[in-house]
Amino acid sequence: MAVSNLRFAVICSSNMNRSMEAHAFLAKKGFLVQSFGTGDKVKIPGSAADKPNIYEFGTSYDEIYNDLLEKDKTLYTQNGLLHTLDRNRRIKSHPQKFQESKEKFDILITCEERVYDQVLEFMESKTPSDNSIVHVINIDIQDNLEEATIGAFLISDMCMHIATAEDLDNDIEEVLHTFEEKCQRPILHSIVFN
Incomplete structure (x- = not known):
């Protein structure tokens, strides 16, 4: 049984370490989650x-x-x-590039600011199909094994808060602000349309 019907994607540069660690954590907790990279290679x-x-x-x-x-x-x-x-x-079988995915998500979580910028640029360049709201959230995680594990805990915790929000579109700023104070890491947030 899924924790929430929200569709999450976790995105880093190569879909190898940070996004995969968070993907594993979220999947174990029952989230509908996929992971991607945004790099050229x-x-x-x-x-x-x-x-x-x-x-x-x-x-x-x-x-x-x-x-x-x-x-x-x-x-x-x-x-x-x-x-x-x-x-x-x-x-899963192989690393996937976010810009090649046709899937729709409610929440896109990036693991570094450069990836966040790439995701925003891509989302803003495509023509929205149904104008559904997509929240793009960034939490910086260094690309090493230890930080990826810590980052996966943080992302998992943040997703639990997001999943329990009564009205996500209205409550997300407050949810993220509370989470940011708790984890002591800056969180970036933007809204784009599918």
């Missing part, structure tokens, strides 16, 4: 800071896992990437 750490591993959106988590395993099993085990990919492939 899926970029994850490589053997050096200037040598990231880069994949096309749509490349399966299995393929990425096997590629990293072949390149350097020890490195990618130690830095947690193989564990991350293992979690990801239990949730």
